[in-house]
Amino acid sequence: MDVRHIARLANLTLTDAESRKFTSQFSDTLSTIDVINELDTSDTPITYQVTGLTNCFREDKIDTGRILTQQAALSNSASIHNGYFMVSAIFE
Amino acid sequence: MNRNLHSFSISEAREGLKSGKFSSRELLKSCLDRIMQLDTKIHAFVSLNEKALDEADSVDINKPLGGIPIAIKDNFLTHNIRTTASSKVLDTYIPQYDSTVVKNLKNAGAVIIGKTNMDSWAHGSSTETSDYGPTLNPWNTRHLPGGSSGGSAAAVAADMCLAAIGSETAGSVRQPSAWCSVTGFKPTYGRVSRYGVIAMASSTDSPGPITKNVEDAALITGVIAGKDPFDATTSSQPVPNLLIPKKIKQTGLRIGLPKEYLEVLEPASRQVILNAAKKMEDLGHRIIEISLIHPKYSIGVYTIVQRSEVSSNLSRYDGIRYGNNRSFFNQEAKRRIMLGTFALSSGYYDHYYAKAQKVRTLIMRDFEKAFSRVDLIIDPPSPGPALKVGASLNAPMFGEMQDILVEPSSISGLPGISVPGGFIDQLPLGFGLIGPQFHEDRILEAALQYQSATNWHEQKPIL
Numbered sequence: 001m002d003v004r005h006i007a008r009l010a011n012l013t014l015t016d017a018e019s020r021k022f023t024s025q026f027s028d029t030l031s032t033i034d035v036i037n038e039l040d041t042s043d044t045p046i047t048y049q050v051t052g053l054t055n056c057f058r059e060d061k062i063d064t065g066r067i068l069t070q071q072a073a074l075s076n077s078a079s080i081h082n083g084y085f086m087v088s089a090i091f092e
Numbered sequence: 093m094n095r096n097l098h099s100f101s102i103s104e105a106r107e108g109l110k111s112g113k114f115s116s117r118e119l120l121k122s123c124l125d126r127i128m129q130l131d132t133k134i135h136a137f138v139s140l141n142e143k144a145l146d147e148a149d150s151v152d153i154n155k156p157l158g159g160i161p162i163a164i165k166d167n168f169l170t171h172n173i174r175t176t177a178s179s180k181v182l183d184t185y186i187p188q189y190d191s192t193v194v195k196n197l198k199n200a201g202a203v204i205i206g207k208t209n210m211d212s213w214a215h216g217s218s219t220e221t222s223d224y225g226p227t228l229n230p231w232n233t234r235h236l237p238g239g240s241s242g243g244s245a246a247a248v249a250a251d252m253c254l255a256a257i258g259s260e261t262a263g264s265v266r267q268p269s270a271w272c273s274v275t276g277f278k279p280t281y282g283r284v285s286r287y288g289v290i291a292m293a294s295s296t297d298s299p300g301p302i303t304k305n306v307e308d309a310a311l312i313t314g315v316i317a318g319k320d321p322f323d324a325t326t327s328s329q330p331v332p333n334l335l336i337p338k339k340i341k342q343t344g345l346r347i348g349l350p351k352e353y354l355e356v357l358e359p360a361s362r363q364v365i366l367n368a369a370k371k372m373e374d375l376g377h378r379i380i381e382i383s384l385i386h387p388k389y390s391i392g393v394y395t396i397v398q399r400s401e402v403s404s405n406l407s408r409y410d411g412i413r414y415g416n417n418r419s420f421f422n423q424e425a426k427r428r429i430m431l432g433t434f435a436l437s438s439g440y441y442d443h444y445y446a447k448a449q450k451v452r453t454l455i456m457r458d459f460e461k462a463f464s465r466v467d468l469i470i471d472p473p474s475p476g477p478a479l480k481v482g483a484s485l486n487a488p489m490f491g492e493m494q495d496i497l498v499e500p501s502s503i504s505g506l507p508g509i510s511v512p513g514g515f516i517d518q519l520p521l522g523f524g525l526i527g528p529q530f531h532e533d534r535i536l537e538a539a540l541q542y543q544s545a546t547n548w549h550e551q552k553p554i555l
Contacts, residue, residue: 007430009433011407033391039451044451049325051325063321
């Protein structure tokens with residue numbers, strides 16, 4: 001496994017020591033979980049949802065009970081400007 | 093005998109409150125004093141609710157949880173009370189709204205006393221991966237409390253609150269409850285809303301109560317369970333009446349004892365579980381030896397599914413709208429996010445994620461078959477008693493190995509309980525039962541019978 005590539009996909013930064021440590025730990029973990037390949041699942045469907053719910057819809061209506069005010073929505077941000085979240089520039 | 097108010101169960105405290113023997117402020121004050129006295133040693137709490145005393149003064153004590161101080165695991169959003177999931181990523185996060193569980197507790201009159209420590213992001217079974225330092229086991233502070241709801245279990249065991257809320261993805265309510273000798277109940281997946289709970293693995297996360305006895309677990313479950321329009325995965329199945337009468341006459345239940353699970357137990361723990369099985373037999377039930385798919389396969393399924401869902405759920409944390417940026421994730425979180433990213437990546441998806449979800453189907457079918465022969469199954473919450481502080485360090489699969497016996501039921505969405513079941517060298521051990529989905533009432537009634545015939549739950553740590 002290319003640990004640095006995976007870290008880039010996950011938007012994480014690793015130190016060299018972490019890269020080395022994770023590489024060996026991941027190979028141990030993957031060999032432990034490989035045990036599931038002993039079981040035959042050729043005719044077995046996938047389970048995504050354990051209680052059998054499918055297609056749970058709600059009415060397409062605005063529920064004011066769960067809307068934050070602009071002030072509340074911004075209240076936890078370290079960096080705001082004129083009522084907006086500020087982010088780093090993407091384009092130079 | 094004059095008992096300290098903090099040592100009361102919910103049912104005892106409600107009687108005292110209603111008859112005017114003490115006020116909700118006095119009850120809360122007793123718990124707060126206990127926290128001040130002990131929490132430098134145990135470290136069960138991350139934050140306290142500074143407004144709790146004012147809130148205690150204004151509650152309606154006639155409500156089901158009126159005036160009862162309850163501690164909340166720090167992954168449940170609490171309006172205006174800092175919520176960190178024990179991660180420095182969320183060190184400064186003050187939620188703008190309540191999780192549904194907290195809203196329901198408040199509506200029932202509960203007073204939120206504070207937020208309890210946990211493995212950061214619920215990643216673990218030791219409470220040792222918390223970015224705020226580990227919680228220690230009240231029975232022996234050289235030992236771990238278990239986890240990830242270790243702060244909640246330790247707080248209840250040390251009488252710092254009357255009850256607590258935990259969350260379980262696989263074992264995170266039942267295992268710390270077993271290690272701290274309290275009652276931990278995990279309802280069916282989808283029975284209790286996940287709205288406002290900081291997500292770990294969304295297909296298995298289940299909130300549940302940690303209490304001093306089975307009656308209190310039933311009472312809290314009744315308050316927090318039910319369909320929630322804010323969580324599409326909650327079930328519309330009606331919640332049965334969980335307020336159990338004092339005397340249960342239920343007999344003749346068929347209780348399965350899976351031989352593959354007994355094999356995993358350490359010898360002394362096996363004896364504790366066999367003693368508990370004998371007790372259930374004495375109470376008029378039938379113990380039937382059964383065979384289930386070996387729990388070692390669940391480790392593989394759970395690890396893949398949980399890491400995959402973690403990688404997706406934790407991708408939202410960018411430090412822009414709240415909290416700190418991704419450089420604040422600790423090693424355990426980075427490991428889990430990365431392994432999940434790998435399992436879901438192009439070329440590996442079928443081999444890991446899809447395969448795991450198919451084996452999950454096999455395990456669920458295995459339980460369905462078992463429940464056609466038995467009404468309940470004995471499911472030991474942990475292979476042994478609490479391990480020593482430091483045991484989880486440098487063990488990337490510590491949690492998965494510790495939770496081997498509860499992973500099958502968790503990935504199948506089944507309800508389960510851990511009740512105090514005995515001691516090995518002064519360290520407590522839990523006795524566990526699981527049942528079919530949405531049969532919480534059957535489990536609670538059987539657990540209450542066991543509790544009525546034993547006194548393990550009445551024993552308290554010396555602090």
